[in-house]
Amino acid sequence: MTQMKGAHFKLVLTQDGWQRNLSAHFAPDGTISALTCDDNPEGLPVYDAPVVPGITDLHSHAFQYAMAGLSEVRRNPVDSFWSWRDIMYFFALTLSPEDVQAIAARLYLSLLKGGYTGIVEFHYLHNDLDGTPYARPEELSLAIFEAAQMTGLELTHLPVFYAHSNFGGLPPTDGQRRFIQGIDGYAAMLDALNGPAAQAGHILGIAPHSLRAVTPEEVAQLMAIRDDLLPGCPVHIHVAEQVKEVDEALAYNGRRPVEQLFDMAPVDAAWCLIHATHLSDDEVQMIARSGATVGLCPMTEANLGDGIFRAKDYLAEGGVFGIGSDSNIATFAAQELQQLEYSQRLRDRQRNVLARADQPHVAANLWTRAAQGGARAAGRPEQGIAVGGMASFVTLTSPEPASMGPVADTSALDFHMFAGRGFHVGDVVVRGRAVVQDGHHPQEDAILAQYAVAMGRVTERLATRNGDGRMGG
Numbered sequence: 001m002t003q004m005k006g007a008h009f010k011l012v013l014t015q016d017g018w019q020r021n022l023s024a025h026f027a028p029d030g031t032i033s034a035l036t037c038d039d040n041p042e043g044l045p046v047y048d049a050p051v052v053p054g055i056t057d058l059h060s061h062a063f064q065y066a067m068a069g070l071s072e073v074r075r076n077p078v079d080s081f082w083s084w085r086d087i088m089y090f091f092a093l094t095l096s097p098e099d100v101q102a103i104a105a106r107l108y109l110s111l112l113k114g115g116y117t118g119i120v121e122f123h124y125l126h127n128d129l130d131g132t133p134y135a136r137p138e139e140l141s142l143a144i145f146e147a148a149q150m151t152g153l154e155l156t157h158l159p160v161f162y163a164h165s166n167f168g169g170l171p172p173t174d175g176q177r178r179f180i181q182g183i184d185g186y187a188a189m190l191d192a193l194n195g196p197a198a199q200a201g202h203i204l205g206i207a208p209h210s211l212r213a214v215t216p217e218e219v220a221q222l223m224a225i226r227d228d229l230l231p232g233c234p235v236h237i238h239v240a241e242q243v244k245e246v247d248e249a250l251a252y253n254g255r256r257p258v259e260q261l262f263d264m265a266p267v268d269a270a271w272c273l274i275h276a277t278h279l280s281d282d283e284v285q286m287i288a289r290s291g292a293t294v295g296l297c298p299m300t301e302a303n304l305g306d307g308i309f310r311a312k313d314y315l316a317e318g319g320v321f322g323i324g325s326d327s328n329i330a331t332f333a334a335q336e337l338q339q340l341e342y343s344q345r346l347r348d349r350q351r352n353v354l355a356r357a358d359q360p361h362v363a364a365n366l367w368t369r370a371a372q373g374g375a376r377a378a379g380r381p382e383q384g385i386a387v388g389g390m391a392s393f394v395t396l397t398s399p400e401p402a403s404m405g406p407v408a409d410t411s412a413l414d415f416h417m418f419a420g421r422g423f424h425v426g427d428v429v430v431r432g433r434a435v436v437q438d439g440h441h442p443q444e445d446a447i448l449a450q451y452a453v454a455m456g457r458v459t460e461r462l463a464t465r466n467g468d469g470r471m472g473g
Contacts, residue, residue, distance in 0.1 A: 001152055001433040001442075003028065004391070008041030011409055012051040012393075014385045015368055017359065018409050026391045030431025035387055047395055049426055050412040052367055053384040054117025054392035055333045056154070056374030059236070059274050059295045059324025062104035062121060062144065066455065067091040068329045081242050081304040088327075089175035093129055094461045097143045100125060102454035104147035105447045107328055112153055112441065115333035115423065117392035117430045119153050120324070120378050122207055122236060122274070124160035124179045126189070131177030137185060138192045145200060150443055152435035154392070156378040157197060158207035158236050161186050161214060161222055167252035169215045179209075183218060187225045194229065203379045205234035211257055212245065216264045223265065234270055234379045236295065237261065240283075241275035241306050258283040267292050272377040274324070277307045284310055288319035293377040297326035298339035308343045312353055315369075322373030334416060334423040337366040363413040391432040397424045397439075 006025040011018060023041050027033040071087045095103070108119060125140045127133055136142070141159055148155035162179040165172050172180050181189070190204065197204045206226050208214040214222070226233060240246055240257045249257045258279060261267060269291035276287060276294045287294060296309055304327075314321070323336040330336065341362055344353040352362050359365040368384060375382045375390065383389030396416050398404055407415045416423055428436035435441065 001435055003030070004045065004429065004432045004434065006044045007391075007393075007429070008044045008046045009051045009385075010046065010048050011412065012385055013053065013364060013368065013413060015372070015383070017364065018412070020409070022385075024385065024391065026432040030391050030433070031381060032383075032385070032387055032389050032391050035385075047427070049395040049397055051385075051393050051395050052115070052413060053371045054390070054394055054428070054430065055115055055367070055371045056118035056120065056156075056322065056378045056380065057111055057116045057325050057333070058120045058272060058293070058322040058374045058377040059297055059326050060107070060119055060121050060328060061124070061326065062107050062147070062328070063092065063095055063100055063125060064088060064326075065107040065110075065328035065331075066099075066103045066458065068327070079305075080244075081306060084304055086175065092125060092178055093175070094458050095125070096457065097134075097139050099454040099458055100140055101143035101146050102447075102450040104144050105150050106451035107331065108147055108151040108153040109441055109444060109447050110331040111325065112151060112428050112430075112436050113425050113439065114331040114335075115394050115425060116325075117154060117390075117394070117428065118156070118374065118378055118380065119148065120156045120158060120205075120234070120236065120272075120374075122158050122160060124162050124207075124209060126159070126181055127178045129178070131180065133185065136192070138189050141189070141193055142196065145196060145202060148202065149200060150447065151441065152430050152433060154201075154378075154380070154430055156203040156205060156234060156380070157193070158205045158234065159186070159189055159193065160207040160209050161218065162209040163218060164213050164215065166212050167248055183221050183225070186222075187229065190225065190229050203234065204230055205236065205379065206230065207236045210238040210245075211249065211260055219264050232270060234272065234377060235265075236272040236274060236377070238274045239276055240278045241301075243278055243307070246278050256280060256283060258286060262286055262290075269293075269376065270379070272322070275301060275306065275309075277301060277309050279310055279314075281313075284313050284319070285317055288314060288317035291320070293373045294319060294321045295324050295377060296321055296336070296340060297324045298336050298343060299330035300326035302339055302343070303327065303329055308347050309340075311340060311344055312348070315354065315356075320373045320376060321369065322375075322377050323370045332423045333367075333370070334363075337363065337370060338417055341366065361410060361414055363417040364410070367413055367417075392430050394428045395426040397426040399424060
């Protein structure tokens with residue numbers, strides 16, 4: 001993948017809205033060094049189709065891509081996140097490092113074709129199948145590195161610290177044995193990953209899994225590790241995803257999860273609070289004023305029945321958000337943003353809820369804000385298609401070009417997000433490198449073949465555990 005010197009856009013979405021005939025010049029590090037409005041691209045490649053900035057997927061558990069669709073059977077009178085979690089644990093106990101690499105590469109290929117140019121991998125698979133550390137404790141993280149290198153998706157990698165099953169430092173369950181580490185082992189893993197990450201251009205960060213899985217004392221220790229090994233790095237944490245979590249937090253010490261987090265940690269713009277679904281008025285303001293990013297995963301949150309995020313209130317307070325694919329039941333950024341908007345419409349019985357006065361087009365408003373928030377959460381430049389921003393973008397194509405005839409320039413993304421024709425990407429450029437051209441990735445055949453082999457292995461292992469090698473029946 002060769003580094004491009006620049007590109008000319010016939011129609012491109014910037015932070016200031018849609019612009020025509022914009023030429024971008026790229027610096028060697030893959031950022032945008034200059035922008036000029038002209039009709040003469042001076043030998044630069046010309047993109048005739050609408051161009052939008054690439055979005056960083058700020059929350060993914062890559063291995064869960066391979067179990068998508070396998071939990072849509074009711075096994076409890078009241079099915080919930082907690083019953084889904086048991087199925088996820090069962091699936092996690094079948095995967096080898098080779099499987100994790102193949103599944104992640106397959107997912108990352110899909111994400112590239114879904115409008116994403118970066119990924120934040122919230123990675124909590126660490127140990128071997130029996131719960132013992134690998135000879136290289138960072139083995140499964142390195143599998144994620146390989147997947148990112150193979151696909152060209154820009155990686156921020158967050159090894160997860162996971163020590164307990166619930167508030168108060170309760171011991172972990174057997175189903176969590178692949179996730180569990182001690183503080184010293186976690187620090188050693190980060191240290192071992194630091195060199196390979198820097199060499200590959202990946203960003204490393206820290207991720208206490210949740211306040212259910214980490215004690216206040218351990219949060220303090222993790223902040224000390226951060227100061228020592230990765231000063232200023234991104235910090236992500238699950239928080240307030242389910243009502244049950246909020247209730248258990250209140251029962252534990254009388255404080256809601258977000259309140260507890262702000263009591264124990266210096267939450268600022270380097271932090272990303274994943275889900276934050278169930279917030280009080282004070283917590284909405286607390287997060288927005290801190291500068292932290294809220295990591296929304298609308299398709300997964302809908303699939304798990306988590307609830308509806310208070311997006312209208314949060315954005316009114318100036319809050320920053322990004323989107324993530326989380327359980328990877330959906331790999332198109334437009335699906336996540338459509339679901340986010342539609343959840344607000346259903347709750348408020350209104351339309352076009354998440355527009356704003358200076359950007360009345362819902363799709364353009366949500367896309368540019370999600371691109372900015374995702375980049376911030378990943379520790380990358382936030383400017384979008386602007387000087388200093390990442391030269392990461394995607395072109396939008398349509399299987400029905402005739403339908404685009406009456407669509408105004410300013411409604412181009414509205415059509416692709418809401419018209420129901422599907423979201424179609426032609427070219428994808430990541431940091432000035434063309435990684436997908438005309439919808440095809442140069443490693444696509446190899447990625448698909450490796451995934452097929454890996455899923456064959458997974459099916460065989462499942463067969464030894466449940467009889468026929470299949471789940472979901």
